Amino acid sequence: MVRGSDLEILKEKLAATQAITVLTGAGISADSGVPTFRGADGLWRNYRAEDLATPEAFAHDPRLVWEWYNWRRELIATKHPNPAHHAVFELERRCRQFWLITQNVDGLHRAAGSRKLSEIHGNIWMVRCTACGSVEENRDVPLVILPTCRRCQGLLRPHIVWFGESLAEEDLRRSYRALQSSDLCLIIGTSGVVYPAAGFATVAKEAGAFVAEINLEPTQQSDRVDLSLQGRAKDIVPLLL
Ligand code: OAD
Numbered sequence: 001m002v003r004g005s006d007l008e009i010l011k012e013k014l015a016a017t018q019a020i021t022v023l024t025g026a027g028i029s030a031d032s033g034v035p036t037f038r039g040a041d042g043l044w045r046n047y048r049a050e051d052l053a054t055p056e057a058f059a060h061d062p063r064l065v066w067e068w069y070n071w072r073r074e075l076i077a078t079k080h081p082n083p084a085h086h087a088v089f090e091l092e093r094r095c096r097q098f099w100l101i102t103q104n105v106d107g108l109h110r111a112a113g114s115r116k117l118s119e120i121h122g123n124i125w126m127v128r129c130t131a132c133g134s135v136e137e138n139r140d141v142p143l144v145i146l147p148t149c150r151r152c153q154g155l156l157r158p159h160i161v162w163f164g165e166s167l168a169e170e171d172l173r174r175s176y177r178a179l180q181s182s183d184l185c186l187i188i189g190t191s192g193v194v195y196p197a198a199g200f201a202t203v204a205k206e207a208g209a210f211v212a213e214i215n216l217e218p219t220q221q222s223d224r225v226d227l228s229l230q231g232r233a234k235d236i237v238p239l240l241l
Pocket of ligand 1: 049050
C-alpha cells in the first residue's frame with residue numbers, strides 16, 4: 001500500500017533534483033513476466049541461481065548451465081519493457097544528470113530506450129569465448145548447446161558476472177561516481193542481498209542523497225533508506241513523472 005503523502009514527498013524531491021541515480025533489480029522486470037531470482041517462480045529444475053551462476057558450476061557442467069541460460073533466453077525473448085522501464089527512460093530524458101545501474105541481464109532497459117546505464121551483471125544476449133576472450137552479441141533462440149567461438153572454436157560462456165566474479169572496473173567506477181554525485185537515488189525491485197549493489201543505498205546516503213525504495217515488500221535495506229514505497233514497480237514508477 002503506497003501512502004499518498006509518501007508519493008508526494010518523493011515527487012517533490014524528484015522535481016527539485018537534477019542529479020538522479022536509479023538502481024534496479026529483477027522486480028522491475030517481474031511486471032514484464034520475467035521471473036525474479038528469489039521468488040517462487042525463479043527456480044529452474046529446482047536449482048537456485050547460486051547453484052548455476054558460478055564459474056565452478058560452468059566448469060563442472062557447462063551443458064547444464066547453458067541449458068538454464070537457454071531457458072531464460074527463450075523466456076526473455078518473448079518479453080517487453082513495461083511502464084516502469086519506460087518511466088525510467090523518461091527520467092533519463094528529463095534529468096540533466098542521470099545514471100541507471102541495473103543488476104538485470106535481460107536487456108529490457110535498453111529495449112525501453114535507456115542509454116545512460118551500467119548493466120553491472122552483464123547482458124544475457126552477449127557471449128564471451130573462454131579461450132580467446134572475444135565478446136559478441138548472440139541472439140540465437142534457442143542457442144546450440146554447447147556453443148563455440150566463430151574465431152577460435154573455444155567454448156563460449158554467457159557474458160554475465162557470476163557469483164564469485166568481479167564486476168567490470170569501469171562499471172563499478174561509473175556506478176560509484178553516479179551514486180556519490182546524486183541528490184536522489186531510487187532503488188527499484190531488488191532484494192538487496194547481492195553485493196556490491198546491496199551496498200549502493202548506503203553509498204548514496206553517505207554522500208548526502210535522499211534514498212527511496214520501491215518494492216513489492218519490505219527488504220533488507222528498507223530500514224536504511226529514507227522512504228520505502230510498497231507496490232508494483234509498473235504502478236508506482238510512472239506515478240513519479
Ligand atoms: P531478487 O529475486 O533477489 O529480488 C527481486 C525483488 O523484487 C524482491 O525484493 C521482490 O520483492 C521485488 N519484486 C518482485 N516483483 C516486484 C514488482 N512487480 N515490483 C516491485 N518489486 C518487485 O532479484 P535481484 O535483487 O535483482 O545475479 O537479485 C540480485 C542478483 O542476484 C541478480 O542480478 C542475479 C541474482 O542472482 C546474477 O545473475 C549474477
